[in-house]
Amino acid sequence: MAEGEEPDSPETRRHRRGLKFRKREDHAVELFHEAQGHLGDVARVDRILLELGRFYNPLADGPIVDLATRRRIIELLEGGRTGEARELLDDRLAAYARIEGGEEDQGGA
Numbered sequence: 695m696a697e698g699e700e701p702d703s704p705e706t707r708r709h710r711r712g713l714k715f716r717k718r719e720d721h722a723v724e725l726f727h728e729a730q731g732h733l734g735d736v737a738r739v740d741r742i743l744l745e746l747g748r749f750y751n752p753l754a755d756g757p758i759v760d761l762a763t764r765r766r767i768i769e770l771l772e773g774g775r776t777g778e779a780r781e782l783l784d785d786r787l788a789a790y791a792r793i794e795g796g797e798e799d800q801g802g803a
Contacts, residue, residue, distance in 0.1 A: 726787040
């Protein structure tokens with residue numbers, strides 16, 4: 695804590711909120727990587743996608759991984775189409791990474 699700052703000053707609370715937000719972002723990226731590394735374990739990927747569905751995507755005004763995408767990825771994995779499932783995961787991660795890095799990439803295709 696900086697000298698002269700009270701334990702619950704507005705500056706301290708703002709700093710703590712920022713740390714929590716960044717930690718959440720990092721956790722989502724870690725979850726994406728975990729899912730990509732365990733595509734052979736459908737139940738595990740499904741749990742990971744469920745958790746990613748709890749994170750908010752401000753550009754889509756909804757979850758990072760919506761229910762339809764989660765179902766499609768699981769369907770592809772169950773059908774042995776791992777490459778297509780990985781592509782969908784990569785697409786969702788890329789969209790999320792644009793949010794993390796700033797919203798300047800919104801306009802491009």
